[in-house]
Amino acid sequence: MNIVVAAVGRAKPGAERDLFDSYAGRLPWRVDLKEIEIKKESALDVRRAREGEALLAAVPEGARIVALDERGKSEGSEAFAKRIGRWRDDGVRAVGFLIGGADGLDDAVRKRADLIMSFGALTWPHMLVRVLLAEQLYRAHTILTGHPYHRA
Numbered sequence: 001m002n003i004v005v006a007a008v009g010r011a012k013p014g015a016e017r018d019l020f021d022s023y024a025g026r027l028p029w030r031v032d033l034k035e036i037e038i039k040k041e042s043a044l045d046v047r048r049a050r051e052g053e054a055l056l057a058a059v060p061e062g063a064r065i066v067a068l069d070e071r072g073k074s075e076g077s078e079a080f081a082k083r084i085g086r087w088r089d090d091g092v093r094a095v096g097f098l099i100g101g102a103d104g105l106d107d108a109v110r111k112r113a114d115l116i117m118s119f120g121a122l123t124w125p126h127m128l129v130r131v132l133l134a135e136q137l138y139r140a141h142t143i144l145t146g147h148p149y150h151r152a
Contacts (some may be wrong), residue, residue, distance in 0.1 A: 001029050001087065001088050001092060001093065001094065001095065002029060002030045002031075002060070002093065002094040002095075002096070003024075003027070003029050003031045003032070003094070003096075003097070003098070003137060004031075004032050004034060004058060004059050004060065004063065004094060004096040004097070005023035005024075005031065005032070005033045005034070005096075005097050005133060005134075006034045006054075006055045006058035006059060006097070006098050006099070007033070007034070007035055007036065007055075007098075007099035007126065007129075007130055008034060008035075008037075008038070008051050008054075008055070008099065008100055008101035009035065009036075009037070009101060009126055009127070010035045010037055010091055011033075011035065011127055011130065012060065016127040016128060016130065016131055017127075019063045019131045019134070019135075020033070020130045020131050020134045022134075023131070023134035023135045023137070023138045023146060024134045024137075024138075026138050026141075027137060027138055027141055028141065028142075029137075030036060031134070031137075033130070034058040034069050035050065036051060036055055038050045038051050038054060038101075044103055047101075047103065048100075048101070048104065048105070048106045049106050049108070049121070050100045051055075051100060051101050051105075051106065051107070052100075052105060052106030052107075052108045052109045053106075055098045055099075055100070055105075055109055056098070056108070056109060056112060057120065058085055058093045058096070058098075059094070059096030059098070060093070061097070062093065062094070063090050063092075063093070063094035063095060063096045064087055064092050064094070064095045064096070064114045064115070065095075065096045065098060065109075065112055065115075065116070066095060066096065066097045066098065066113060066115045067098045067100075067109050067110055067116045067117070068097060068098065068099050068100075068110040068114075068117055068118070068119070068129055068133065069100070069104065069105055069116050069117070069118060070118050070123060071118065072115075072116035072117045072118035072119065072123075073115065073117055073118060074078065074117070074118045074119070074120055074131065075117070077136060077139050077143065077150060078143060078150075079125050080136060080139075080140055081139070081140035081141075081143035083092060083115075083145055084137070084140045084141075084144070085140075085144045088144075097133055098113070098128050099126055099130065099133075100126075101126065102126065112139065119132050119133075130150075137148070
């Protein structure tokens, strides 16, 4: 199974990028980070629509799409691991995780998503969301393989 993390914005070298790379590098699945940069448009709706189009275009055809949005469903690590395990066992070839820009996701992304997921009610910086996602993917892998990393 391949993982695509499509995110608006470019990560600068530093702690957030290093942590993302560290967790992603521990996974048995291929992880591709696709950073989306759209020139600033004066109209919010135009910019958000262009970001949404670019995010959706970054995901391979037939992939499961997970939109990361504060209004989405919050689930525990074990439930997330079970979902990833089901997709893996069902032969899903790719899962795309979409992270919008500072102004959120376009409605077209939410409509296309197989799952709208939240990391809780708090607002997280977009660069940290990448790290949280990579860590949760690693945690899901360890749960699925019985590794002691996850202590519930």
